[in-house]
Amino acid sequence: MLSTFHSLKKWAEYEKVHYTLSDKDVHDVQKLLLLIMDDIHDVCTENNLRYVMTGGCAIGAVRHKGFIPWDDDIDICLLRKDYDRLPELINKAYPGKYTVQNINTSPDYDLNFMKIRLNGTRFVEPADNDKRNAGLFIDVFPIENVRKSRIGRLWQRFTSDGLQFICSCVRIKDKYRRMGAVIEADPELGRMLGKKKAIGTLFSFRSLRKWLLTTEKALSNCHNDKSDIIAIPAGRGHFGGEQYLRKWFMDPVLMQYEDRQYFFPKEIHKYLSHLYGNYMTIPDEADRERHTIIEYDISKYADMI
Structure with a gap:
């Protein structure tokens, strides 16, 4: 119940006005995402920032030498110190080309990771607050240091996942009136959203933005850049499910991705097995997003394109 992100992936389907990407659309989106990724890669390499492509992109690199054929997004991760530098460097290198959204640059943005959006495009999702700046995007997640002691790690997990749960509940409370179509179409999901709305109401003595800023501070409060373990707490598995040995990620390696090369975790197979299990199994067509x-x-x- 920590996150409703994946449960709400079909939110747009329940809206009266929506658009389902065709196979050609997906192909075009992939081509344009690669152009965005080229710019990010150049900025990172020119400024000694270390990034890695993760999630479905990592599966795609191993299994398909590029995109998962039906996939239409790119996820990358950077160490926190590099993550914090990236917005300014992107804006300096490509003034006016991108909108970089995070809780520090965009007051209406409500997630604890970053989106780099291509201006002049439209890729609007129902959860977007700022629909004026809702272009095609790449998600960027911070990699956090993890404390050495077991008690320290437990406390870090408790505060990280607890605060993100509060943010999720307050976020649902704030958007609940916009979710009428979802609640009507999926009663089970509607009940879960109702419970999170109730919890969010209890914690609404502070604004969502203040909770997000508190969470950001908690996520990044371990400053030991040589810790054996790192985590991606803003990712799909949160702090508890996305802890990895630092040596799996450090010294990223270039791998083929379509007709390019990008950086991936050094121990990509260990990373993917930890996060997905048997990631080489291609899902049935009905299960493909x-x-x-x-x-x-x-x-x-x-x-x-």
Whole structure:
């Protein structure tokens, strides 16, 4: 119950006005995401920032030498100190080309990870607060240091996951009125959302933004850059499910991704096995996610894809 992110992936399908990406759309999105990723790669390498592609991108690199065929997103991770430098460097290298959203740069943004959005495109999801700046995006997650002692790690997990749960509940409370179509179409999900709304109401003595800032501070409060363990607490597995040996990620390696090369965790097989189990099994067609959104337009870049 910590996160409703994956449960709400079909939110747009329940809205009266929505757009389901076709196979051609997915192909076009993938091409444009690669162009965005090229810019991020260049900024990182020119400024000695270490990034790794993770999640479905890592599966795709191993299993398909590129995108999972039906996938339409890119996730990357950077060490916290590099993550914090990235927004300014992106804006300096490509002024006006991108909107970098995080809780420090965008007052309406409500997640504890970053989105780098391509201006001049539209890729609007129902959960987006700032629909004016809702272009095609790449998700960027911070890699956090983990305390050495067992008690320290337990406390770090408790505060990290606890605060993220509070943020999730307050976020649901704030958006509950917009979720009418979801609640009506999926009663079971609606009941879960109702419970989180109730919890969120209890914690609404502070604004969501203040909770997010408190959470950001808690996530990044271990400053031991040589700790044996790192975590990606803003990722799908949160702090408890996304702890890894630092040596798995450090010294990233270049791997083929479509007709490019990008950086991936050094021990990519150990990373993927930890997070997904048997990641080489291709899911049945019915289980493959197809992105449905509210608004889609990448025509400005048609001649580049």
